Amino acid sequence: MAERYDAIVIGGGHNGLVNAAYLARAGKKVLVLEQRHLVGGATVTEELYPGFKYSVFSYVISLMRPEIIRELNLPGHGLTILPLESTLTPLQNGEYLYRGSDPHETRRNIARFSPRDADAYQDYGHTLFFMAKAVKYMLGIVPPDPTSLHPKDMLGLAALGKYLTGLREDDIYNLTKLMTMSAVDFLEQWFETDVLKATLSASGIIGTFLGPRSPGTAYVLLHHYMGELDGNFRAWGFAKGGTGAIAEAIASSARAFGAKIRTEAKVSELLVKNNSVRGIVLDNGDEIFADTIVSSLDPWQTFLNLPPNGSMPEELLTDIRKFKFKGSSAKVNLALDALPQFNCKPENSNFLRGAISISPSLDYLEQAYDDAKYGDFSRRPYMDIIIPSMIDPDMAPPGKHVMSCFVQYAPYHLREGNWEDKREALGDAVVNTLAEYMPNIKDIILHRQVVTPLDIEERIGLSQGNIFQGELSLSQLFFLRPAAGWAKYRTPLKNYYQCGSGTHPGGGIMGAPGRLAAMEILKDGGH
Amino acid sequence: MPLPTPFHTRTAQHCTSAQWRNWSGYMAAINYQYTHDFEYYAIRNAAGLIDVTPLYKYEISGPDAANLVDRIITRNAHRCKIGQVLYTPWCDDDGKMVDDGTVQRFSEQRFRITSATPNLWWFQDCAYGMNVDIQDISADLGALALQGPKSRDILREVVKGIDFNKLKFFYLAEGKAGRIPLVVSRTGYTGDLGYELWVERKHAEKLWDMLLDKGQKYGITPAGLNALDISRIEAGLLLLDVDYISSKHALIDARLSSPYEAGLGWAVNLKKKRFIGRSALAREKAAGSVWQFCGLDVSWPEIEALYGKVDLPPLVAGVASRLAVPVYSGSRQVGQATSITFSPILKKYIALATVETGDIMPGSKLSMEITVEFAREQAEATVVKLPFYDPPHKRS
Ligand SMILES: Cc1cc2nc3c(=O)[nH]c(=O)nc-3n(C[C@H](O)[C@H](O)[C@H](O)COP(=O)(O)OP(=O)(O)OC[C@H]3O[C@@H](n4cnc5c(N)ncnc54)[C@H](O)[C@@H]3O)c2cc1C
Numbered sequence: 001m002a003e004r005y006d007a008i009v010i011g012g013g014h015n016g017l018v019n020a021a022y023l024a025r026a027g028k029k030v031l032v033l034e035q036r037h038l039v040g041g042a043t044v045t046e047e048l049y050p051g052f053k054y055s056v057f058s059y060v061i062s063l064m065r066p067e068i069i070r071e072l073n074l075p076g077h078g079l080t081i082l083p084l085e086s087t088l089t090p091l092q093n094g095e096y097l098y099r100g101s102d103p104h105e106t107r108r109n110i111a112r113f114s115p116r117d118a119d120a121y122q123d124y125g126h127t128l129f130f131m132a133k134a135v136k137y138m139l140g141i142v143p144p145d146p147t148s149l150h151p152k153d154m155l156g157l158a159a160l161g162k163y164l165t166g167l168r169e170d171d172i173y174n175l176t177k178l179m180t181m182s183a184v185d186f187l188e189q190w191f192e193t194d195v196l197k198a199t200l201s202a203s204g205i206i207g208t209f210l211g212p213r214s215p216g217t218a219y220v221l222l223h224h225y226m227g228e229l230d231g232n233f234r235a236w237g238f239a240k241g242g243t244g245a246i247a248e249a250i251a252s253s254a255r256a257f258g259a260k261i262r263t264e265a266k267v268s269e270l271l272v273k274n275n276s277v278r279g280i281v282l283d284n285g286d287e288i289f290a291d292t293i294v295s296s297l298d299p300w301q302t303f304l305n306l307p308p309n310g311s312m313p314e315e316l317l318t319d320i321r322k323f324k325f326k327g328s329s330a331k332v333n334l335a336l337d338a339l340p341q342f343n344c345k346p347e348n349s350n351f352l353r354g355a356i357s358i359s360p361s362l363d364y365l366e367q368a369y370d371d372a373k374y375g376d377f378s379r380r381p382y383m384d385i386i387i388p389s390m391i392d393p394d395m396a397p398p399g400k401h402v403m404s405c406f407v408q409y410a411p412y413h414l415r416e417g418n419w420e421d422k423r424e425a426l427g428d429a430v431v432n433t434l435a436e437y438m439p440n441i442k443d444i445i446l447h448r449q450v451v452t453p454l455d456i457e458e459r460i461g462l463s464q465g466n467i468f469q470g471e472l473s474l475s476q477l478f479f480l481r482p483a484a485g486w487a488k489y490r491t492p493l494k495n496y497y498q499c500g501s502g503t504h505p506g507g508g509i510m511g512a513p514g515r516l517a518a519m520e521i522l523k524d525g526g527h
Numbered sequence: 528m529p530l531p532t533p534f535h536t537r538t539a540q541h542c543t544s545a546q547w548r549n550w551s552g553y554m555a556a557i558n559y560q561y562t563h564d565f566e567y568y569a570i571r572n573a574a575g576l577i578d579v580t581p582l583y584k585y586e587i588s589g590p591d592a593a594n595l596v597d598r599i600i601t602r603n604a605h606r607c608k609i610g611q612v613l614y615t616p617w618c619d620d621d622g623k624m625v626d627d628g629t630v631q632r633f634s635e636q637r638f639r640i641t642s643a644t645p646n647l648w649w650f651q652d653c654a655y656g657m658n659v660d661i662q663d664i665s666a667d668l669g670a671l672a673l674q675g676p677k678s679r680d681i682l683r684e685v686v687k688g689i690d691f692n693k694l695k696f697f698y699l700a701e702g703k704a705g706r707i708p709l710v711v712s713r714t715g716y717t718g719d720l721g722y723e724l725w726v727e728r729k730h731a732e733k734l735w736d737m738l739l740d741k742g743q744k745y746g747i748t749p750a751g752l753n754a755l756d757i758s759r760i761e762a763g764l765l766l767l768d769v770d771y772i773s774s775k776h777a778l779i780d781a782r783l784s785s786p787y788e789a790g791l792g793w794a795v796n797l798k799k800k801r802f803i804g805r806s807a808l809a810r811e812k813a814a815g816s817v818w819q820f821c822g823l824d825v826s827w828p829e830i831e832a833l834y835g836k837v838d839l840p841p842l843v844a845g846v847a848s849r850l851a852v853p854v855y856s857g858s859r860q861v862g863q864a865t866s867i868t869f870s871p872i873l874k875k876y877i878a879l880a881t882v883e884t885g886d887i888m889p890g891s892k893l894s895m896e897i898t899v900e901f902a903r904e905q906a907e908a909t910v911v912k913l914p915f916y917d918p919p920h921k922r923s
Contacts, residue, residue, distance in 0.1 A: 066874070070827060075873045082572060083564040102561035133840075240572055348543075353565065390746075393573050393677060399744035 005031045005260075007292040007521070008280055010267045010306070011500065013041025013460070016296030017250040017261075018514030019499040019521075021072050023294075024257035026522050031288065032259060033280070035266035038244070039251050041296075041460045042467065043509055045244025049447035051397040052335040055242035056451060057460070057467070059331075059386055059404040060084060060355075062236045063226055063510040064246070065140075072253040079249035080240040082391050086354030088346055089199045090437040096344035097195045098351060105348065113193040120190040130170075131178060132225045142516055143479040143487045143504045178218045184362060186218040198359040202382055205408065207467040207507065209326040211369035212362060216473045223472055223506070238391045246509060272311050276494035280306075292521060296500040296514065297461060298469035299323050299482035303491070313492050319483040323502075324476060327453035327465030328372060330410035332430045335447035336401040339387075340438035352390045358383035358433060368409055375415025377426050380433045382408045400446075405430055412453040412464040419454040426450055468507025469500050478504055489517035490524075497521055529554045532580040533669040533731035537739075541749045548752055551581040556751040563757070563846060564871070566750035570717050570758050571872050573746030574675035576738060577755055579716075579723065580731075582628075583645055584665045588637040591657035596630055596638050598802055599653050601786055601795040607632045612697045612712050615794050616786045622807030623774035623783040625649060626767060627791070629714055631699055639664075639725075643767040649775070653803060669731035673738065674721030674758070676920050677745040682722060684741040686711060696922045704737050716755060718762020720920045756847040760868045760879055763822060763913030765789055769849045770820070770865045770879055785811055788881065790820030790913065819884045822915055823854070823864055823908040825876040825895050830906050837900045843869055843876060852896040854880050855905060861887065864895050864908075870915060877915050878908065 009020045012034030024030045038044055042057040061081060069079065086100035097113065099106045103122065111118035178186060183204030187197045201212035204221035211217075239245045251261055270293060271279040279289035295302040303312055303320045339352065359365060359382055368378035384406040389396035396402045407430055414422060427450040434441045453465025462469060470476055479487045481504045489497050499517035501507035529549040532538070538556055546557040555578065559566060569575040587595060597604035600615040607613050609632050616627040628642040640646070647663045654661060673681065679691050688702035689711055699712035707730040715721035726734050739747060759766065767773055771784040785808065786795050796802075797809055827841070834841045847868040854862045862882030870877050878895060887893070889912050894905040 066827070069874055075875075080572065080872055082568050085562075085564065100561070101564070105561065350560065350565065393744070393746040398680070 003031075003288045005029050005288070005290040007031070007294060008033060008288060008290040009294045009296060009499070010280065011041065011296035011461070012036075012039035012247070012251070012261060012263065013296055013500065014043045014247050014250055014509055014511060015500050015514035016041070016294070017247060017254055018068060018072070018511040019294055019296060019518045020259045020261070021250060021254035021257055022515055022518030023521065024254055024259035025071075026518075030254070030259040031290070032254070032261040033265040033267055033282070033288075034261065034263045035461070036459070037263050039261060039263065040244050040247030042456075042462065043243040043247045045242030048333075048449055049335045052400065052402050052447065053242050053388075053395045054333040054402060054449060055244065055388060055404055056333065056449070057331060057456065058243045058509055059388070059406065060237070061239050061243065061246060061509045062224060063508045063512075065510060065512050065515065067140075068511040068515055072250060074246075074249045074253060077249040077252040077256070078241075079246060081237040082240055084237045084354055084386065084391060086348070086351055087199065087357055088344075088351045088354060089195055089357045089359055090342055090344045091195060091360045092343070092436055094343045094345075096342075096346055097193075097199065098346045098348060100348055100350075100354065110193065110196060113196065114191075117191045117193045117196055121196075124190045128222070128225050132222055135222055136226050140512070142489070142520060143481075178222060180215055181218040182213045182215050183217040183221045184213045186221070194361045195359070198362045198365055199357045201362070202357060202359045202365065202384065205365070205369075205382070206384070206406070207329060208471050208473070209324075209328040209372070209409070209411065210473075212365050219477070220472050223508070238386065238388060240392050240394070242388060242392075242395060243509065250511075267306065269308060270306050270311075270493070270496065272308055272493060275311070275492075277496040292495050292497065294497045294499050294517065294521065296498075297502075298325070298463050298466070298500055299498070299502040300325070300463040301461060302498050302500070302502070303482075307493060307496075311493060316483060316486065316492060323482055324471045324473065325412075325464035325466040326471065327412040327456065327462070327467070328409045329456075329465070329467050330377070330407040330426060330453060331449075331451040331456075332405040332407055332427055333449040333451070334403040334405070334445055335396070336403055337444040337446050338399070338440075339390075339401055340403070340434075340444065341440045342438055344437075352387055354386075356383075356385040356387075358385065358437065372409030372411045375411060375413060377410040377414075377422070377429065378408065379429050381410070381430065383430070383433065405434070410453055412457070419452040423450045423452050423455075426452065469502035470507075472506050477506065481506060489513075489520045532578055533728035534578045534580065534671070534735050537732055537735040538578050538749065542751075546751070550752070551583070553581040555581060556749070558751045558753050559749045563751060563753035566748055566754035567757055567871060569746060569748035569750055570675045570719055570754055572676065573748065574673055574677040574681055574742060575717075575748055575750030575754060576735075576742070577672040577674065577750050579670045579672045580668075582665070582670060583642045583663070584668050584670070584725075585640045585642070585646065585650060586637070586662045586664050587640065587650070587659060589657075589659040590636060591654075591659040592636045592638055595650070595654050595657050595659045595661075596640070597799070599650065600630060601791075601802060601804070601808070602630075603796050603799055604630065604632075604638070609634055610698050610700065612699055612714055614697070614714075616789070616791050618786065618804030618808065619774045620804060620807065621774070621783070622785050622804035622811060623777075624771060624786060624789060625774055627765060629712070631710075631712060644773055644775070667728055669726050669728050669734070671724045671726075671735070671738070672715050672717070672721060673724060673742075673747075674715045674717040674719050674750075676720050676918075677742075677747070678721050681738065681742040681745050681747060682711065685737050704734055707734055709734065716762070716764055717758035718764065718914055718916055718921060719758065719918060720923065753846045756866075757868050757870065760847055760866045760877065761870050761873065761914065761916035763790075763879065763915060765791075765820075765879070766866065770881070784818070784881075785816065787811055787816040788818040788820065816884055818862065818881050819887070820879070820881055820913075821887075821889075822911040822913045823878040823880050823893065823895055824911050824915075825867075825878060825897075826907040826909070827874075827876055830876060830897065833897065833899045833904045833906060839900065843897070845869060854882055854896075854908065855894045856887065856891075861893065867895075873916060875915070879913075880908075882910070
């Protein structure tokens with residue numbers, strides 16, 4: 001007899017797994033199909049060099065929803081989030097900017113550049129708190145559709161309106177400005193110090209094909225701040241065992257609820273009859289049937305590749321084709337024989353347990369962006385670096401280290417040549433840049449993995465290597481994610497749903513799309 | 528002014544936060560760093576090094592040593608093997624707890640007892656008519672707790688003469704760190720894999736240096752009392768003067784606790800013919816106790832909702848609170864929560880509580896008082912079995 005399930009979830013990234021866990025928790029018979037040999041998608045840990053564990057793609061956890069951690073009992077399934085509390089921005093001349101958990105120490109550090117900025121920094125944090133709070137509310141709800149007259153949407157909008165009107169006037173003003181502003185314009189309201197503005201604006205460009213002065217980057221900056229709001233819950237930090245441990249914990253929870261997870265099972269097409277999905281076909285030709293099919297893949301895969309031709313309305317396909325991916329990020333993972341030595345000597349010796357940001361000035365970031373605008377990778381890229389083995393000693397053999405470098409910009413479309421040929425050149429550019437701050441770096445590299453945007457696309461199916469399954473720009477957020485009218489996890493095909501980062505509220509290790517989609521599916525009832 | 532411990536030159540160097548507490552007359556770091564986070568996670572994920580010298584330590588030796596220890600504690604000291612360690616309470620004649628601590632047996636006739644409060648007078652009193660020598664060695668002996676999953680790897684590199692594969696949970700062994708003789712017991716106050724090291728005070732600094740040097744690659748981190756306090760609550764371990772009051776200090780009867788009421792019934796051995804407090808404890812065992820010790824899992828969604836009402840994120844203390852608060856069943860107060868903390872590893876708000884016996888058992892829904900923006904509120908608290916956190920590597 002053919003295999004049958006209540007629901008099949010396509011893709012075993014963290015959102016697919018969250019979705020499956022919630023469906024299984026509600027008593028559904030669920031099967032997850034993952035093309036790779038391991039689950040996790042962009043959240044995987046792999047030992048590519050003996051004894052050294054890489055968080056191959058994503059590397060820090062910042063937005064994971066507390067309700068998911070609790071409802072799926074992820075701590076009970078092995079999830080431990082270790083603190084990651086400081087950011088060091090080294091400068092070439094041996095100077096540095098250090099921000100840590102002690103506000104007084106941070107203040108002293110900023111004051112070395114500008115006493116005025118040192119004070120403004122506290123006000124900045126205060127304002128960001130209120131704005132992030134406003135946006136955080138939206139993370140937890142299914143976006144109401146403003147073009148709809150459905151009573152539920154009207155109620156949803158009313159609730160949202162009421163919520164927003166509950167905000168202070170200043171905050172609404174700041175919030176609306178923030179949605180369209182550039183990170184730099186936003187930051188210049190507070191700060192004059194170049195390196196401070198550069199480092200803060202960097203979180204506004206992560207995952208985008210935009211520079212710090214491009215409109216819309218202020219929102220991305222806020223998106224990255226949201227994890228700060230959960231009080232002691234602090235879903236922010238480094239997952240013990242690397243980001244793969246997050247996927248493993250969710251998978252373990254899903255299995256405990258009865259879900260089945262199958263790896264090395266690539267879905268090639270949906271089975272559709274009478275405008276309703278009935279199952280899927282694997283690339284080996286096997287057919288598996290289910291009442292509900294959920295895709296955790298990005299909108300291109302979900303709408304363009306998986307459904308059979310002619311099964312989706314043309315105008316939606318047009319919208320989806322316009323959805324911006326434009327991957328711009330790469331990852332370089334290093335196995336190190338010893339710790340890197342820095343030109344600068346921060347007074348707080350714990351800085352190696354925090355993030356290291358290569359963002360010495362705004363011009364530096366703009367320059368990096370300029371290279372990419374013209375179709376080349378940045379010769380001296382922006383980097384967000386952590387040394388996981390300093391936080392979790394199990395990531396490397398004793399005394400040895402792993403280093404994770406998130407690199408921007410590395411455009412998916414190169415003007416000349418292809419990524420196969422340019423991969424190691426990108427790796428060299430990264431190492432040369434590192435060497436400007438860590439002179440011993442070249443002597444201690446035991447192994448290097450360069451992950452290009454093409455690798456991201458080919459290995460985990462993120463179109464054009466966009467790390468968020470589509471840019472987090474204003475035209476692609478909230479009720480527009482992934483397309484107007486289809487932001488509530490449903491699709492024009494009956495019983496076919498979406499639950500990946502390409503849906504509201506977007507990318508990052510957050511789990512919110514997976515959970516919200518499961519709630520909608522369960523609401524739709526029988527299936 | 529509190530005294531420096533034998534490790535003070537070293538702890539002072541690491542204590543960049545300059546936050547100290549007076550622990551039994553000694554300077555003990557509260558946090559070495561600005562916050563306790565790294566120190567706490569070192570205990571849970573790598574290795575935390577805690578200066579526990581301020582514990583009181585007694586050496587009991589002589590022909591009647593075993594008889595005396597057996598008379599004092601509620602467990603059977605005669606059955607304590609050489610090289611074994613017992614965690615145990617001890618009581619007064621009324622079966623009320625005087626203190627709790629560990630008993631280490633070094634030979635037929637030699638024991639050491641650690642305790643939270645001074646006990647020399649009590650032990651000597653109990654030894655009336657016995658051929659035994661009791662020494663207060665508190666000031667002579669430095670003590671370090673090395674706690675966490677990497678603690679064994681570090682000790683393997685530092686300590687010679689001990690087979691750490693064979694050193695079982697709650698056993699001790701003697702070895703050497705370089706030329707320094709020391710005692711290593713597989714004990715601790717964190718509920719994790721961990722050891723305590725006992726060393727003559729003159730060797731203290733050298734031992735600290737060796738541990739830090741060899742431990743660096745395993746993430747060794749000096750850890751202060753805040754980190755320790757969260758860990759011990761997660762491990763469900765009692766603290767004297769916080770979770771119960773010594774019968775020597777209690778001003779009213781209502782403040783007395785028996786081992787049964789403190790969750791230590793398992794450590795009361797009524798098969799023993801005689802020990803101090805036995806008949807009272809036998810009576811209590813037969814009649815049933817009034818109080819029981821338990822864990823509370825306080826509902827985080829309710830805390831979020833309570834704070835949400837005043838438009839705040841949950842602002843519960845990030846460190847352990849020792850301010851006791853009432854616990855209710857419906858509208859009736861049924862006890863108190865005495866140690867409360869947010870557990871970073873479990874992501875839960877947890878408490879140690881003393882509540883009435885009777886209907887209340889694991890799974891019971893009670894509520895715990897919580898102050899939100901100066902107003903007294905209650906959040907649902909589910910009774911759970913202790914410990915909250917019990918990793919398999921603790922006994923591995
Ligand atoms: C390099 C990089 C760095 C990042 N850094 C961070 C970070 O530090 N912090 C953070 O919060 N976020 C980060 N992100 C973003 C974050 O990791 C992603 O937004 C998130 O993990 C996406 O999860 P998902 O479940 O929605 O999708 P994915 O993780 O993409 O999961 C999709 C899954 O589907 C599988 N799949 C694809 N096609 C098929 C098919 N046809 N059949 C079966 N299976 C299929 C894929 O193999 C994959 O496992 C990063 C992303 C990248 C790429």
